[in-house]
Amino acid sequence: MTTTETNTEYAAELPVRLEWARHAPEVYKAMIRLDSAARKGLDAKLYELVKIRASQLNHCAFCLDMHTKDALAAGESVERIIQLGAWEESRHFYTEKELAAIELTEAVTVLTDGFVPDEVYERAAKQFEEAELAQLIAAITVINAWNRFGVTCRMTPGHYTPGRHA
DSSP states (O other): OOBOTTOOBOOOOOOOSOOHHHHSHHHHHHHHHHHHHHHTTSOHHHHHHHHHHHHHHHTOHHHHHHHHHHHHHTTOOHHHHHHGGGTTTOGGGSOHHHHHHHHHHHHHHTGGGOSOOHHHHHHHHHHSOHHHHHHHHHHHHHHHHHHHHHHHHTOOOSOOOTTTTO
């Protein structure tokens, strides 16, 4: 049990279901390589915003912990991270390029709602050169894969040190 100075008791951490990286090390190594390849050419802050937004949508607490800390370490503001969950009402916190990336992240992440709408893709295509857009789509795809590992295996948030997987 964790307590604070005021002796407040918090709920116990949920146990990890499976240490998948230990049991599938080649898959884990391949994911690390894929993640490194996907981030090439993307702005570090934009990359973390995309990872945070996808992780919010996928309810991946482990990835939210990791990418929020990495975003802060990359110089992202607390205010912009907090507003990310309500970005449509907080558009003025982000550039048009960031908004296009966030919107594309939502469309790719929530494919159960249908296809990526043409207008969403076109807004992103206007903000990113083709090579950068390809990297962005790769980054969105990779964080969604990481989220599925994190949520399914119930990876525990709160213990990540910024930059550990950068």
